[in-house]
Amino acid sequence: MPEGTLTGPADEPLNQARPLAGYNAYSADSSLVEAVTRLFGDGSSTHAELLGLGALAGSFQAREWGRLAEVNHPVLVTHDRYGRRVDEVEFHPAWHELMTVAVGHGLGAAPWQEDPATLRHTARAAKMLVWGQTDGGHLCPVSMTYAAVPALQAAPALAAEWTPRLASKTYDFGLREPATKAGCLAGMGMTEKQGGSDVRANTTAATPVPGADGEYTLVGHKWFTSAPMCDVFLVLAQAPGGLSCFLIPRVLPDGTRNSFRLQRLKDKLGNRANASSEVEFHNTRAWRVGDEGRGVATIIEMVAMTRLDCVTGSASLMRAALAEAVNHTRHRKAFGKLLADQPLMRTVLADLALESEAATLTALHLAAATDAATGTAADEQSRLFRRIGLAVAKYWVTKRCAPFAAEALECLGGNGYVEESGMPRLYREAPLNSIWEGSGNVNALDVLRALAKEAGTWDAFLAEAGAARGADARFDAAFKELQEEITEVDEAGARRFVERMALVLQGSLVLRYAPNAVADAFVASRLGGDWGRTFGTLPRGLEAGAIVDRALVL
Incomplete structure (x- = not known):
């Protein structure tokens, strides 16, 4: 036996709690189970789905995914080996596992294409309460994808194009032509360094493209753009008619990369599994959502x-x-x-x-x-x-x-x-x-x-x-x-x-x-x-x- 090896009671973790894993994060929560039963009835499909999701959320595997995604921070890759700008973010495989489950259970925009006569948003909230216990970081792009759809409704043509992509229950990571992907994610860029919550102080400028109805080019920056690896973003910029809302795809319809320059990733207190970035726009192509001057309302x-x-x-x-x-x-x-x-x-x-x-x-x-x-x-x-x-x-x-x-x-x-x-x-x-x-x-x-x-x-x-x-x-x-x-x-x-x-x-x-x-x-x-x-x-x-x-x- 190697010298100094301890034997006997000192080896045993006496008076230590057992790990909270291998349990059902849904069924263990009386308040949530009772609320779901009250809202959806006994034996509902929502209850059944939550039982399965709760078992996964409380498993050793999912808890380890959350830990690994948090300690292995996203990595910014601005250029490829040949010097071309790619402006991508690399994630640990655990992040992708978390995202696959979240999107697959409809935590993205899926509720917006479900029967509006049902409690579709309530069911999603219940699932968020359970799955959110694994890791908060990956839920940022999930949440923004969910939230983008009602804003897009101010531009019916864009909504018709993008809502089915955002509502998909397939997680398809990577910047590619949106029409070729099995599912897409959405992000948002509102704040700028000189304004913060005062978005009317934004200076990013939007210039109409002559002869292209609703299309603009943007020049400026965003101080906080979370989840920059998403496929499409809603941003605010100053158009000739005032502060307006715009849709920016990371990859254009012809498959080329839009100008979306990632300057750096934020070094944050928490939420480290998620990438938050500073972005610069250089003649970035964008499509208006809603009327000019109605950006905040949109x-x-x-x-x-x-x-x-x-x-x-x-x-x-x-x-x-x-x-x-x-x-x-x-x-x-x-x-x-x-x-x-x-x-x-x-x-x-x-x-x-x-x-x-x-x-x-x-x-x-x-x-x-x-x-x-x-x-x-x-x-x-x-x-x-x-x-x-x-x-x-x-x-x-x-x-x-x-x-x-x-x-x-x-x-x-x-x-x-x-x-x-x-x-x-x-x-x-x-x-x-x-x-x-x-x-x-x-x-x-x-x-x-x-x-x-x-x-x-x-x-x-x-x-x-x-x-x-x-x-x-x-x-x-x-x-x-x-x-x-x-x-x-x-x-x-x-x-x-x-x-x-x-x-x-x-x-x-x-x-x-x-x-x-x-x-x-x-x-x-x-x-x-x-x-x-x-x-x-x-x-x-x-x-x-x-x-x-x-x-x-x-």
């Missing part, structure tokens, strides 16, 4: 759908972090007892479980509102609620994600602080959705803008949130206070007001759809005023054990 439809995915992505990350925390504490002992059996830890876990369940219900409810607003019998009330509800939820749910990830990581102690646990990856990813598609301030102000300029949005929100009135006196009091606060809100108080809107909406959802133990604890803490400033400060007397038990069913 692309806002894409923004709305990506905001839905920001909420869903944050809820999915919370769920992944919660599952890790509960699994660890059920196996790790301290002072003679399992951590999960100790009252204070149980309170922390219960508080996290409440946040996760409320986020899950919020994401699914907004997806259902999208179905109602875009289906065959489009409902104006749902459209108005979706308009304001997305901004409210984008503000609150995404902002709760970072402290949630930090608290879940702490449940693992030092084990959670090392990369092998996977928790640091979740922690780095957590702030992203709060920044992407408008930071907290942008979304809070967007709520005020909607209330001031879009008649009916406040009434639609009150009607939706007020559906739970009479179920709990604490909720009724919070609902009444919110109604009174609307008369005094201003920009400086926008965050406070939008937070109250979000909590009242979530309170309404848990009262209507969650078990009594969950609803009571959520309303008592979030709306009843008996809650501290950190997770784990729930009021006494709540059924913390029951809340934790339903958080991870193995």
Whole structure:
């Protein structure tokens, strides 16, 4: 035996949690299973698909794909060996495995070509909640592909050409003539370095091509263009008639490369599996989407759908972090007892479980509102609620994600602080959705803008949130206070007001759809005023054990 080799108990990983893998990420989530059963019925095809996807998402294989895609960063290749510009990005094989599953399960634009009388967007959101637990990075191009379709509808000819490609369930990587590919992906380029969220400050110039209706050449740059390996992009640029929306294919119809120069890839805090780039346009060919001067109004439809995915992505990350925390504490002992059996830890876990369940219900409810607003019998009330509800939820749910990830990581102690646990990856990813598609301030102000300029949005929100009135006196009091606060809100108080809107909406959802133990604890803490400033400060007397038990069913 080699000198220094340890034998006996020191070799055994005593008092360590077993890996959370080889489980079903869907069936282990009581809140999601119950919501899917309520929305789709027992024995639905959606439930069956989610069972299969959940088994894969919780497998050792898929979790390893997520890890490998994150640690093996995309590589920028600007030129080939002969000096020709190619402007490509190389990915680890694990990225392609993740993308194949995501696209194959219809997480791209597939819902837009499914029966509009069905809950197609809700089914997709449920699948995003499950598959998103593997890795957040690869869902960026998936989300933008999904979101591009409603914006393209402002240009019927372009929509007819591109929607079937984007809706394909075949992942076909590589820059080739779009008509020859089995499926395509879409990206988006809005922000420039001098403007950020202020897209009206964009300087990229679009010049009409003489004699070619709707065709332009673009000169300028984009400061953030995520997923530059996609086949087509929607961008904003200044046309003669003002800021307008354009479609830019990476490969032109004749098979030649469009001018789409990748300057560098961003070195980001998280989301490292995905490539985010700076792009320059040099007489880049583009086709107008919508009217000149209506760029923001056109692309806002894409923004709305990506905001839905920001909420869903944050809820999915919370769920992944919660599952890790509960699994660890059920196996790790301290002072003679399992951590999960100790009252204070149980309170922390219960508080996290409440946040996760409320986020899950919020994401699914907004997806259902999208179905109602875009289906065959489009409902104006749902459209108005979706308009304001997305901004409210984008503000609150995404902002709760970072402290949630930090608290879940702490449940693992030092084990959670090392990369092998996977928790640091979740922690780095957590702030992203709060920044992407408008930071907290942008979304809070967007709520005020909607209330001031879009008649009916406040009434639609009150009607939706007020559906739970009479179920709990604490909720009724919070609902009444919110109604009174609307008369005094201003920009400086926008965050406070939008937070109250979000909590009242979530309170309404848990009262209507969650078990009594969950609803009571959520309303008592979030709306009843008996809650501290950190997770784990729930009021006494709540059924913390029951809340934790339903958080991870193995």
